[in-house]
Amino acid sequence: MTTTLRPSGPLRQGSDGARAGRYEVCDNGRPVGAVEIRTDAAFGATAGVLDSLSVDAAHRRRGRGAVAALAAEEVLRSWGCTRVRADVPADDDPARRLAAALGYAERSRTMVKRLGPHDARLPAGLTSRAMDEEEFAVWERGAVRSYAQDWIDRGVPPEQARHKSETDHAALLPDGPATGGTSFRLLEHEGDVVGHVWVAQRELPPGGPAGFVFDVEVSEPHRGRGHGRALMLLAENVTRGWGADRIGLHVFASNTPALRLYESLGYATTRYHLAKAL
Numbered sequence: 001m002t003t004t005l006r007p008s009g010p011l012r013q014g015s016d017g018a019r020a021g022r023y024e025v026c027d028n029g030r031p032v033g034a035v036e037i038r039t040d041a042a043f044g045a046t047a048g049v050l051d052s053l054s055v056d057a058a059h060r061r062r063g064r065g066a067v068a069a070l071a072a073e074e075v076l077r078s079w080g081c082t083r084v085r086a087d088v089p090a091d092d093d094p095a096r097r098l099a100a101a102l103g104y105a106e107r108s109r110t111m112v113k114r115l116g117p118h119d120a121r122l123p124a125g126l127t128s129r130a131m132d133e134e135e136f137a138v139w140e141r142g143a144v145r146s147y148a149q150d151w152i153d154r155g156v157p158p159e160q161a162r163h164k165s166e167t168d169h170a171a172l173l174p175d176g177p178a179t180g181g182t183s184f185r186l187l188e189h190e191g192d193v194v195g196h197v198w199v200a201q202r203e204l205p206p207g208g209p210a211g212f213v214f215d216v217e218v219s220e221p222h223r224g225r226g227h228g229r230a231l232m233l234l235a236e237n238v239t240r241g242w243g244a245d246r247i248g249l250h251v252f253a254s255n256t257p258a259l260r261l262y263e264s265l266g267y268a269t270t271r272y273h274l275a276k277a278l
Helices: 064-078 093-101 133-153 158-172 227-241 256-264
Strands: 003-007 019-027 030-040 044-055 083-089 105-114 126-130 182-189 192-203 209-218 246-252 268-277
Touching (some): 003 064, 019 044, 044 064, 044 158, 064 093, 083 093, 126 227, 133 158, 133 182, 182 227, 209 227, 227 246, 227 256
Parallel strands (some): 044 083, 209 246
Antiparallel strands (some): 003 019, 019 030, 105 268, 182 192, 192 209
16 A cells, blocks of 8 residues: 555645645545645744645555645645644544544644523623723733743744734734724723723624623732633623624633633633644
């Protein structure tokens, strides 16, 4: 058995160095599957994505998927990529096992919760208000730096991490705090700001409107008092106000306290985001 990749169309290239290609997975020259790869717009041209990999049912369980994935990584290396990521649905156990065998490690996950019809009450002594423009400017400067550092701390090269943070914030907030479908709320305890949450309207699989929490943080002096839970309840109330009945978020796998909080609130993992160095 000889498993190889064969281009099934022209290589797509952008002026910014972006590339994307689709390949047939061949067994002794016969197509038995397909794989798609690209550079990662979020992290820059030196980061790769294994977008999809499939092997026809009659040809599975013979190692062809693993060989095809390794061959796809070689193509990404030839493009100058130093890392590769792959997203796997939480219910796709075979894909997760294959990724683990190939050295991919969980970097983060997407979690989603279905909401009930009624708003949650904030604990006594807590109130919320909108973030004003001056507060937003202070938040944005720190958020761009801290989000990049989050990725650096998890092994992403600094230039890729900065690219990710800057492009994400620019794309998600083209009009700053006035961006449509976006809410920035501050949580206050007896007049003191103790934390913030950024939630925006998004569509989540399999479709339909939802909220998505992009940033939630309790100020360090006020941690350990249940304010993180209150901020998440606040985000859920904002989402209900938009007429949506689901809310999602992205969390780093190493952030155990956050994972425990979200699980206790009823969030369930829908996708694992895996990565490895090339």
